[in-house]
Amino acid sequence: MERALFLIFALTAIVAAFNILLRRHPLHSALALLVVLGALTGLYILLGAYFLAMMQVVIYAGAVLVLFLFVIMLLNIRAEEARLERRPFFRWLAVPFALLLGAETFYLVRTFEENPSPSGTSIGVTEAVGRELFTTYLLPFEVTSIVLLIAILGAVVLARRG
Amino acid sequence: MTTIPISWYLAVAAALFTIGAVTVFVKRNAIVMLLGIEVMLNAANLTAVTFSSYFRELGGQILVFFVMVVAAAEAAVGLAIIVLLFRHRETLNVDEAQLLKL
Amino acid sequence: MDVVVEAVIKIVIVFGVVLTCLAYLALFERKILGWIQLRYGPNRVGPWGLLQPLADLLKFLFKEDVRPATPNPILFSVAPILSLVPALMTYAVIPFGDRIELFGREITLYITSVNVGLLYLFALSGLGVYGIVLAGWASNSKYSLLGGLRSAAQLISYELTLTLSVIGVLIQAGSLDLIAIVRAQSGTYFGLIPKWHIFWYQPLGFLLFFIAAVAETNRVPFDLPEAETELVAGYHTEYSATKFAMFYVAEYANILAVSALATTLFLGGWNGPGVERLPLLGVFYFAMKTAVFLFIYIWLRATLPRFRYDQLMRFGWKVLLPLAFANIVFSAAMATTA
Numbered sequence: 001m002e003r004a005l006f007l008i009f010a011l012t013a014i015v016a017a018f019n020i021l022l023r024r025h026p027l028h029s030a031l032a033l034l035v036v037l038g039a040l041t042g043l044y045i046l047l048g049a050y051f052l053a054m055m056q057v058v059i060y061a062g063a064v065l066v067l068f069l070f071v072i073m074l075l076n077i078r079a080e081e082a083r084l085e086r087r088p089f090f091r092w093l094a095v096p097f098a099l100l101l102g103a104e105t106f107y108l109v110r111t112f113e114e115n116p117s118p119s120g121t122s123i124g125v126t127e128a129v130g131r132e133l134f135t136t137y138l139l140p141f142e143v144t145s146i147v148l149l150i151a152i153l154g155a156v157v158l159a160r161r162g
Numbered sequence: 163m164t165t166i167p168i169s170w171y172l173a174v175a176a177a178l179f180t181i182g183a184v185t186v187f188v189k190r191n192a193i194v195m196l197l198g199i200e201v202m203l204n205a206a207n208l209t210a211v212t213f214s215s216y217f218r219e220l221g222g223q224i225l226v227f228f229v230m231v232v233a234a235a236e237a238a239v240g241l242a243i244i245v246l247l248f249r250h251r252e253t254l255n256v257d258e259a260q261l262l263k264l
Numbered sequence: 265m266d267v268v269v270e271a272v273i274k275i276v277i278v279f280g281v282v283l284t285c286l287a288y289l290a291l292f293e294r295k296i297l298g299w300i301q302l303r304y305g306p307n308r309v310g311p312w313g314l315l316q317p318l319a320d321l322l323k324f325l326f327k328e329d330v331r332p333a334t335p336n337p338i339l340f341s342v343a344p345i346l347s348l349v350p351a352l353m354t355y356a357v358i359p360f361g362d363r364i365e366l367f368g369r370e371i372t373l374y375i376t377s378v379n380v381g382l383l384y385l386f387a388l389s390g391l392g393v394y395g396i397v398l399a400g401w402a403s404n405s406k407y408s409l410l411g412g413l414r415s416a417a418q419l420i421s422y423e424l425t426l427t428l429s430v431i432g433v434l435i436q437a438g439s440l441d442l443i444a445i446v447r448a449q450s451g452t453y454f455g456l457i458p459k460w461h462i463f464w465y466q467p468l469g470f471l472l473f474f475i476a477a478v479a480e481t482n483r484v485p486f487d488l489p490e491a492e493t494e495l496v497a498g499y500h501t502e503y504s505a506t507k508f509a510m511f512y513v514a515e516y517a518n519i520l521a522v523s524a525l526a527t528t529l530f531l532g533g534w535n536g537p538g539v540e541r542l543p544l545l546g547v548f549y550f551a552m553k554t555a556v557f558l559f560i561y562i563w564l565r566a567t568l569p570r571f572r573y574d575q576l577m578r579f580g581w582k583v584l585l586p587l588a589f590a591n592i593v594f595s596a597a598m599a600t601t602a
Contacts, residue, residue, distance in 0.1 A: 002165070002166060003166060006166050006170065010170070010174045013174060013178060014174065014177050014178065014181070017177070017178050017181040017182065017201055018181060020181070020182075020185055020194070020197055020198065020201060021181055021184060021185045021188065021189070021198075026191055026193045026194050026197075026254075029193075029194050029197050030193075030197060033197050033200060033201065036178070036201060036204065037204065040204055040207070040208060043171065043174070043208060043211075044208075044211055046166070047171070047211050047212060047214075047215040048215050049211050049214070049215060049223050049226075051223070052211060052223050052226055052227065055227060055230060056230070059230045059231075059233075059234055060200075060204075060230065060233070063234060064200070064233060064234050064237045067237055067238065067241055068193065068196070068197070068237065068241065071193065071241045071244060071245060072193060074245070075244075075245065075248050075254075094184060094187030094188050095184065095188070097187070098180055098183055098184040098187065099180075101179075101180055101183060102176065102177065102180035105176035105179065105180065106173065106176055108176075110169065128220060129220060129223055129224065129227070132220045132221075132224055133224060133227070136224075137221075137224050140224075140228060144228060144231045144232075147231065147232060147235055148231065148234075148235055150235075151234075151235030151236075151238050151239050152238070154238075154239045154242065155238045155239055155241075155242040158239070158242040158243060158245075158246050159242055159245070159246075161246065
């Protein structure tokens, strides 16, 4: 059961990720990312990280991706034309390098082959995450608010200029 | 209930990261490149959550939380820049936006 | 196995009851609007128009499904589903009552209790926007696109207030689990005032929640995404027949869900006199409290004019959001001093 769910979510994530790459219209790519995020939410739940799974939907799907859609619709972007690239050679060079990167990461992953993931009570419940966040990681948490503030200021300044 | 080997999760994360990286390399549309970055961030997040639940240590999940916050900030600023770029240049192709001044 | 069967039965019952309620909510609305405007409302189909929902259903099913010339036919068909599914998924965590004894088993009067219940609801409300935005995009029509854009901006803006207004309740209940939140509201102060959050510390939180919820469900006076005087019908201008019915049902499903949620968070859910002895009475109390909200929704629609778009944004960001922050500070202060 768990394995079946894992396979469903994993395959959905990977297929959708390929769709981000292959689709010509940015809106379709953004929707494919939505599917990736949903599949990852499922994986997080399987891993027992319930709080993060919900935050994933609330923050990523509920806010970040809506912002993407909003901008795509606002600018009324058309699909990319299959025009001549400036440097097509470099573009296709990316593919072998990507394969190399993929091979490397898979090689690293293989070293964990023997370790089964331990099951049992999940640690990612809201209470535990909250306690850690407001004790051990309090300073980073507060710094995050500054990061967000700067981001808001930056976005407003950029929007004003245009 | 069967347990799932940790390497399976890591393999999914590796595949996602690679696809995200290729998206950033190959695509020239600024918005789609940002989407590729999001995919890479999510792949890294999956790795962190996997190890967090494997070592029963919450630090990894906290890290993911911070990554999400930073990703939100990045998307806000990045999209603001993209809107500005589109207004000035009428294009989202990053190759055509190589001039520092207008 | 027993657990699965029990869960499936509960899901079927909840779905049946909720869908019936949605159908009659539409009739309820038309009747009340009629009475407020000194009309009769629908009264032709069945006694007092009680069979009207059935007639509406048949009409929606057998109408011609008109498709606009759109470059995205698949998105056009998927959008109503994306709008309806999150709305219906909400009911999985709403507690309709406590537990009862039946056939020698203890049966809970809610589908499931999850540790992250409230976050789950916010996640769903965040997903609800996709149906509307994509409908606006895929319809290939200016009115729909404007409706979708307005909706995206409005939902993001008011979701902040919606989320922040609940934090006061969370501070007092100490849990994200909706059942725990309801349990925290049982009992009375001085044997008179019920310990509901609306009476104790959270009247402002309740007001903010309700206003934001009206905006989240795109209802009057915040119905700009479908403002008929400017945008024909907003994001669902191009929809007809079954697809339109899905948007219609999704809107009512959201209203009912939000009313039920307001009851759970602020009005003590199933709590009321005599509930300890007769738990089934709790379901009745819950339904009554929810019905009050539904009436207020319709009352608002009959009474208030629509906001202008800049007023909507200013009100959300400059009035509601600061008040929500003030409410959090106030709640935290009360919680630490108590």
